Amino acid sequence: MFSATARSVRLSAALATVAALALGATACSGTTKDSASKEAGPAAATGKADPNSATKKGLTVAFLPKQVNNPYFTTSDNGGKKALEELGSTYKEVGTSSGTDTSGQVSYVNTLTQQQVNAIAVSAQDPGALCTSLKQAMKNGVSVVTYDSDTQTDCRQVFVSQASAEDLGRTQIQLLAKQIGGKGEIAILSAAQTATNQNTWIDFMKDELKKPEYKDIKLVKTAYGDDDAQKSFQQTQGLLQEHPNLKGIVSPTTVGIKAAAQYLSGSKYKGKVKLTGLGTPNDMRAYVKNGTVEGFELWDPAKLGALAAHTAVALQSGQITGAEGETFKAGDLGSFTIGKDGVVSLGVPTVFTKDNIDQFQF
Amino acid sequence: MSDTTKNASAQPPALARLGQAVRWDTAVGALLLTLLICSFSFVDNFGNALNLSFLIGNTLPIALIALPMTMLVVSGEVDLSVGSTAGLSGAVMGALWNNGMAIETIIPLCLVLGVVCGLVNGLLVTRLGLPSLAVTIGTMAAYRGIAQIILGSDSVTDFPTQYLDFGAGRIGSTFIPYAAIPFVVLLVVAVLVLHATPIGRSLFATGSSEDAARFAGIRVKRLKLSMFVTTGVISSLTGVFWALHYASARYDNATGLELSVIAAVLLGGIDFDGGKGTLGGAIAGVLLLGTLQNVMSLVNVSAQSQIVVTGVLLVISVLAPRVGRQVAQARARRRTASATAVVPSPGPS
Numbered sequence: 001m002f003s004a005t006a007r008s009v010r011l012s013a014a015l016a017t018v019a020a021l022a023l024g025a026t027a028c029s030g031t032t033k034d035s036a037s038k039e040a041g042p043a044a045a046t047g048k049a050d051p052n053s054a055t056k057k058g059l060t061v062a063f064l065p066k067q068v069n070n071p072y073f074t075t076s077d078n079g080g081k082k083a084l085e086e087l088g089s090t091y092k093e094v095g096t097s098s099g100t101d102t103s104g105q106v107s108y109v110n111t112l113t114q115q116q117v118n119a120i121a122v123s124a125q126d127p128g129a130l131c132t133s134l135k136q137a138m139k140n141g142v143s144v145v146t147y148d149s150d151t152q153t154d155c156r157q158v159f160v161s162q163a164s165a166e167d168l169g170r171t172q173i174q175l176l177a178k179q180i181g182g183k184g185e186i187a188i189l190s191a192a193q194t195a196t197n198q199n200t201w202i203d204f205m206k207d208e209l210k211k212p213e214y215k216d217i218k219l220v221k222t223a224y225g226d227d228d229a230q231k232s233f234q235q236t237q238g239l240l241q242e243h244p245n246l247k248g249i250v251s252p253t254t255v256g257i258k259a260a261a262q263y264l265s266g267s268k269y270k271g272k273v274k275l276t277g278l279g280t281p282n283d284m285r286a287y288v289k290n291g292t293v294e295g296f297e298l299w300d301p302a303k304l305g306a307l308a309a310h311t312a313v314a315l316q317s318g319q320i321t322g323a324e325g326e327t328f329k330a331g332d333l334g335s336f337t338i339g340k341d342g343v344v345s346l347g348v349p350t351v352f353t354k355d356n357i358d359q360f361q362f
Numbered sequence: 363m364s365d366t367t368k369n370a371s372a373q374p375p376a377l378a379r380l381g382q383a384v385r386w387d388t389a390v391g392a393l394l395l396t397l398l399i400c401s402f403s404f405v406d407n408f409g410n411a412l413n414l415s416f417l418i419g420n421t422l423p424i425a426l427i428a429l430p431m432t433m434l435v436v437s438g439e440v441d442l443s444v445g446s447t448a449g450l451s452g453a454v455m456g457a458l459w460n461n462g463m464a465i466e467t468i469i470p471l472c473l474v475l476g477v478v479c480g481l482v483n484g485l486l487v488t489r490l491g492l493p494s495l496a497v498t499i500g501t502m503a504a505y506r507g508i509a510q511i512i513l514g515s516d517s518v519t520d521f522p523t524q525y526l527d528f529g530a531g532r533i534g535s536t537f538i539p540y541a542a543i544p545f546v547v548l549l550v551v552a553v554l555v556l557h558a559t560p561i562g563r564s565l566f567a568t569g570s571s572e573d574a575a576r577f578a579g580i581r582v583k584r585l586k587l588s589m590f591v592t593t594g595v596i597s598s599l600t601g602v603f604w605a606l607h608y609a610s611a612r613y614d615n616a617t618g619l620e621l622s623v624i625a626a627v628l629l630g631g632i633d634f635d636g637g638k639g640t641l642g643g644a645i646a647g648v649l650l651l652g653t654l655q656n657v658m659s660l661v662n663v664s665a666q667s668q669i670v671v672t673g674v675l676l677v678i679s680v681l682a683p684r685v686g687r688q689v690a691q692a693r694a695r696r697r698t699a700s701a702t703a704v705v706p707s708p709g710p711s
Contacts, residue, residue, distance in 0.1 A: 030463075031464055031465045031466060031522045031524075031525075032459075032462050032463065032465070033460065033462050034462060068664070068665060068666075069666075092662075094659075094662070094665075095665065097665045097666050100617065101618075102608060102610065102612075102615075103420065103608060104665070107416065107420050107655075107659060108659065110416040111656075111660055113412075114407040114412065114413045114416075114660060115407060115660065126608075126610050126612065127519065128517055128518075128519025128608075128609050128610040129519075131519065131609050132526070132530045132608070132609050193510075193515040194613075194614065199515060
């Protein structure tokens, strides 16, 4: 036995030596970020678009949201479903029950490739992790559209953006600034720390706050509720305990803003601490009516899903390829033009207040 | 007569126990075989090379860690920090890569990091005598936290193409991923160590009765420490593979991996009380869960239902051998009782 453990000690020592040697040997000659970035070639342009080609019917388009059974994605995917039914194609939805199960999302992409669906509309949990499998899918003739949350640009053909990230980030700060009278401490309650879209919006919020008119507003903390109602609720509670002078909270996530509103409406801060961000009218109606929330904003997720569906079908029909400047029709939604990096934008967000909230049912 | 009685009472439980262990392994193996045959025959798109390579690629991280985990559980310990060690290894890999270090330097460094993580677990368990469950729940959180401090919310995706190809690619148009080759080598080593060397015998002895093993001259603490270190190294290796396979190094990589590994090991018939189990069973368990998941996805079973199926399977796998053992013991007792009842009569020779 002694010899066996002595061997394992020796093994560890050998391993350390190997590591040290490798460190010495490769410190100046290995593959580094710099040498790797040089070999990366430009993304190959594929095919040519014919805007007049007929819209194909009988396609299967799969929606792969970040998380299934999340009310936001359910609304969005149902919008896609409705659009596909009108277009005479088949809709299906698959996905993981956790919003941070990247490897699960990867295996769903692989499965869809196996099932030979015509197109995948995916909301990516991670910009890079899906790349290998999405490229594999495209190689097998599957059209790939991202919606709500993008991947790297060469891993999909078109990104259907809910609104420009800049608009969303800046308008949320503008909304909150108006509600707190342009003065005081504010905090952000986000979803997961790695969520691509959330982080982009937060960057624009911070940039907006640099403007002179917001000099009296101080961002004291960014908390993360992981799109989990209970965790977001606790984080709100924590924010208010930690910062008793807090005047406002921005929560750019539907789960977060609802949990925060739920906490505020049952606490002494109701109406005193302002809350805004991105939420759905159905979730927030009660809190707007009872005075907890003055106003919040969102795009129509059903329209987002519908636009993703139209984009996927347009790609499969050869009407677009994803190149900048191409134009396509998306039913009732109107006509859209693909922008830089293959991004299609749905439009500016709508602000919901107690005056107009009853006009929206989603 | 009394001799035969003694034999009758002593042998069946021992035999039954041995029989149970073997039978459960075999049962899992048979179940896997049945599932594979059914899937090849009835599930569309299952049998093609691309899908099989996906299946193996997704299962590899679990299979890799299952090797040292089996040994650790056989010796009566457990390591719940494996997923976090893998995540930490990926985070360090990403951070160093961002700082311009060569990948050939980073990978050995990550393995050394695995040694350190394993040492911390092992020393806390063996030197302070703390239960490994508690220690590794703690380090599970700690390693994940350190990973988050090191890499923050970044996700590093721009690793060199040849390494990404190794992590995600397969050999030609076969179904075998490149990464399966090192795994097979490690599997052979692990099988030999556990089932054909004094180290393996010491692990089983320690798991069956630590005190007895110590009195028999086995240096239990060192043995366990070296097992924790091995687990740490393999976990960090898995972290490197994970980052390359999914082309993404993030602090939350491999979250929950420990549960998949433990589920597979349990399903493979490794007894959590220690001292019992085979690597063949563990790998059969890993493959069974992986195949089941792949097939369920292909036939459009929702994610939620998949979790339920896995959970039910797990409960059965823990219950079945135990129930089987109890049935066998009860039967042995009955046999003993009937044998004793025979004693007064002039016994047949």
